[in-house]
Amino acid sequence: MSRIPNRVSLLALSLALTAGAPFAAAAQTTTPAPATTQAAGTAGTAQAMPAQQWSKPAVAPAGAPNIVLIMLDDVGFGDTGTFGGPESTPVLDALAAGGARYNRFHTTALCSPSRAALLTGRNAHEVGYGSVGELGYPGYDGIWGKDTVSVAEVLRRNGYGTALFGKWHNTPFREISPAGPFDHWPTSLGFEHFYGNMLGAASQWTPLLWNDTQMVAQPKSQAEGYHFTTDITDRSIEWVRTRRTLNPDKPYFLYFAPLAAHMPHDVPAEWIARYKGRFDGGWDKLREETFARQKALGVIPKDARLTPRPAELPAWDSLPEKQRLVLASQMEAYAAFISHTDHEIGRLLEAVRAQPGGDNTIVIYIVGDNGSAGEMDTQRAVTMAALQPRQKDAFYAAGWAWAGSTPFQWSKGVASHLGGTRNPMVVSWPGHIRDRGVIRTQFTHLNDIAATLYDIAGITMPATVDGVAQKPLEGASFADTFANARAPSHHRRQYFEVWGNRAIYQDGWMASARHGVPWQMKGASDPLDPPEAFAADRWELYDLDHDFSQSQDLAAREPQRLAAMKTLFDAEARRNQVYPLISNNMYGAYPPAHVPTSMTFPGGMPTILALAAPDFGGRSFAIDADVVVPANGAQGVLFSHGGAFSLYVDKGQVAAEGLPLLGTKVLRAPVALSPGRHRIGYRFTINPGPKPGAYMPAAGKAMLTIDGKAVDQGKMGIIYSSMQEIDIGRDTAAPASRTYVAPFPFTGTIDTVRLDTAP
Numbered sequence: 001m002s003r004i005p006n007r008v009s010l011l012a013l014s015l016a017l018t019a020g021a022p023f024a025a026a027a028q029t030t031t032p033a034p035a036t037t038q039a040a041g042t043a044g045t046a047q048a049m050p051a052q053q054w055s056k057p058a059v060a061p062a063g064a065p066n067i068v069l070i071m072l073d074d075v076g077f078g079d080t081g082t083f084g085g086p087e088s089t090p091v092l093d094a095l096a097a098g099g100a101r102y103n104r105f106h107t108t109a110l111c112s113p114s115r116a117a118l119l120t121g122r123n124a125h126e127v128g129y130g131s132v133g134e135l136g137y138p139g140y141d142g143i144w145g146k147d148t149v150s151v152a153e154v155l156r157r158n159g160y161g162t163a164l165f166g167k168w169h170n171t172p173f174r175e176i177s178p179a180g181p182f183d184h185w186p187t188s189l190g191f192e193h194f195y196g197n198m199l200g201a202a203s204q205w206t207p208l209l210w211n212d213t214q215m216v217a218q219p220k221s222q223a224e225g226y227h228f229t230t231d232i233t234d235r236s237i238e239w240v241r242t243r244r245t246l247n248p249d250k251p252y253f254l255y256f257a258p259l260a261a262h263m264p265h266d267v268p269a270e271w272i273a274r275y276k277g278r279f280d281g282g283w284d285k286l287r288e289e290t291f292a293r294q295k296a297l298g299v300i301p302k303d304a305r306l307t308p309r310p311a312e313l314p315a316w317d318s319l320p321e322k323q324r325l326v327l328a329s330q331m332e333a334y335a336a337f338i339s340h341t342d343h344e345i346g347r348l349l350e351a352v353r354a355q356p357g358g359d360n361t362i363v364i365y366i367v368g369d370n371g372s373a374g375e376m377d378t379q380r381a382v383t384m385a386a387l388q389p390r391q392k393d394a395f396y397a398a399g400w401a402w403a404g405s406t407p408f409q410w411s412k413g414v415a416s417h418l419g420g421t422r423n424p425m426v427v428s429w430p431g432h433i434r435d436r437g438v439i440r441t442q443f444t445h446l447n448d449i450a451a452t453l454y455d456i457a458g459i460t461m462p463a464t465v466d467g468v469a470q471k472p473l474e475g476a477s478f479a480d481t482f483a484n485a486r487a488p489s490h491h492r493r494q495y496f497e498v499w500g501n502r503a504i505y506q507d508g509w510m511a512s513a514r515h516g517v518p519w520q521m522k523g524a525s526d527p528l529d530p531p532e533a534f535a536a537d538r539w540e541l542y543d544l545d546h547d548f549s550q551s552q553d554l555a556a557r558e559p560q561r562l563a564a565m566k567t568l569f570d571a572e573a574r575r576n577q578v579y580p581l582i583s584n585n586m587y588g589a590y591p592p593a594h595v596p597t598s599m600t601f602p603g604g605m606p607t608i609l610a611l612a613a614p615d616f617g618g619r620s621f622a623i624d625a626d627v628v629v630p631a632n633g634a635q636g637v638l639f640s641h642g643g644a645f646s647l648y649v650d651k652g653q654v655a656a657e658g659l660p661l662l663g664t665k666v667l668r669a670p671v672a673l674s675p676g677r678h679r680i681g682y683r684f685t686i687n688p689g690p691k692p693g694a695y696m697p698a699a700g701k702a703m704l705t706i707d708g709k710a711v712d713q714g715k716m717g718i719i720y721s722s723m724q725e726i727d728i729g730r731d732t733a734a735p736a737s738r739t740y741v742a743p744f745p746f747t748g749t750i751d752t753v754r755l756d757t758a759p
């Protein structure tokens with residue numbers, strides 16, 4: 001959007017209309033603040049002692065509220081019951097009934113970009129987050145620059161306590177290592193405390209967990225009732241209670257970011273049971289039902305149109321009955337995941353309101369960092385469920401995501417259309433929102449949140465931080481909408497771009513160019529389409545002030561306006577480092593000099609992310625473990641990678657095992673290891689493939705060796721992902737093997753484990 005000065009005074013315009021705490025004058029515009037001191041007095045009998053000087057910590061402006069910022073993951077506009085969807089969300093309902101629902105709030109269409117925009121008040125590409133991985137272009141390198149300070153850092157320097165619980169997903173993958181560097185971790189970007197997951201997704205039962213900058217073990221097992229959302233809720237409550245007990249006058253900024261409802265859709269069975277049979281009618285029927293409820297609730301205009309199902313998605317009735325049963329069960333798990341998460345958020349907010357000053361707490365509940373996740377086509381969703389019955393509810397087909405985007409076109413990743421970028425938001429702040437249960441229709445965006453928080457806290461965004469001139473905020477405060485339903489939309493211009501899907505908004509109009517659909521783009525091997533491929537994309541034009549659902553393309557009727565909008569997109573793209581357009585960048589790439597081909601791990605090494613090691617995903621590799629077996633024998637894990645692969649010793653026999661894809665064989669030595677020193681080896685040679693567009697990963701030939709001699713061999717599937725952990729001497733994940741129960745530590749001695757990868 002065009003740069004609009006931060007509106008510190010917007011809320012002041014509406015204070016006469018509503019009750020609330022007074023606001024202090026704006027804070028300084030340069031950080032850190034000059035040191036302030038106070039005299040403690042003089043002492044002494046024979047001669048005067050010099051006055052003691054004490055530094056005084058930063059104090060938030062008088063009346064500054066506590067801030068609870070909540071953002072769900074991969075949830076569409078039409079998913080929650082609060083906005084007409086099928087999922088029960090009573091906590092969100094209650095917040096909306098006492099606050100305001102925003103039905104023209106926007107995200108970027110993808111996880112990391114949305115979080116970068118949310119936490120800085122800038123556009124995602126300005127912060128280096130045009131996607132979720134890293135490539136060697138300024139808008140996509142994943143390097144959060146010092147010229148885009150986070151809202152957490154500004155609040156912290158102005159007297160707020162700050163913490164993040166949940167998903168981060170904004171540190172370059174190559175820096176997620178016990179060796180750092182830590183410049184781009186939450187604790188270096190304004191959060192005094194972080195507990196959660198550094199990646200984009202994880203099992204809710206056995207997630208990778210970090211406490212500040214250290215990987216930690218989960219506090220209890222799934223059998224003992226562990227669930228990630230419950231864990232971060234418990235810790236958030238503990239953090240709030242501790243702060244309010246020890247420093248009740250200091251306001252706080254709590255950013256609560258569950259992994260829900262990103263796949264895998266791990267949720268207790270009793271919650272899934274609540275939705276049994278609810279989705280047997282399919283996604284076409286669900287979309288129509290949701291649309292009717294949305295109109296009845298008033299969250300969409302009475303004249304809004306329901307957009308049709310795209311040709312790329314099958315009609316529900318065209319699918320075989322057996323497939324429909326599997327697909328319906330996937331939606332049951334997804335719906336249960338959202339309801340379970342809403343319940344946990346209710347526990348958090350109940351604790352927040354019960355603390356001293358709880359009423360002076362603004363809650364901003366953003367329902368999704370992008371639209372629902374249409375990243376898996378129907379056939380693949382069915383195939384993967386059959387191959388991995390233990391994880392059949394881990395994902396769902398794109399048709400359900402399309403239903404969750406009602407009434408819009410498309411879903412996550414399709415930044416050209418509102419199904420990818422328009423998400424619900426509810427704001428609750430007792431005494432500050434006029435006319436409870438209202439709906440606000442101003443055009444708003446994630447990058448408006450920072451400006452709004454500065455506004456209500458009485459803080460001016462600093463022009464300079466630690467000597468670094470700051471890029472201006474792209475967002476504008478919408479605090480005046482709390483008390484004034486007719487306040488204008490201060491956000492007048494906004495570009496959107498993800499994976500080459502792109503759009504430009506200006507004063508009620510939107511021009512859109514779709515480059516592809518997510519399940520066709522994510523598997524691309526080359527992230528760069530040629531420029532002529534983007535030039536061939538067809539642009540559409542919509543009048544959103546009179547066409548809420550983006551249903552009527554006016555490109556043919558208004559070619560001059562469309563041409564002007566395309567020119568405007570080009571200017572915004574150049575200004576914000578959007579070029580070159582990139583059609584696929586799910587994981588990016590390391591700089592060539594960074595990628596090691598081999599690494600030797602010591603025994604007892606702490607758990608690391610596989611991204612910090614040589615990349616053995618989708619390629620040939622070798623493992624050699626030098627061990628000492630005691631006189632009474634040994635057992636346990638030698639090397640494990642997430643839940644995908646394990647090299648271990650069971651009852652004295654060496655074994656290797658991966659996920660049961662492609663009829664993968666378990667390799668096992670025929671006899672037990674003798675006491676003494678041994679070198680245990682595993683060799684994997686990948687077969688050619690996979691073929692372009694194939695659903696299944698390539699297999700290869702595997703060999704198990706002891707002291708250089710082959711003891712077993714057979715077919716194994718490739719290791720697919722580097723987004724999991726590597727453990728030496730134990731297994732901290734949900735094991736690929738059913739032979740043992742994690743962590744299954746090795747009872748002998750491991751000297752070293754060496755990993756070598758092929759080009």
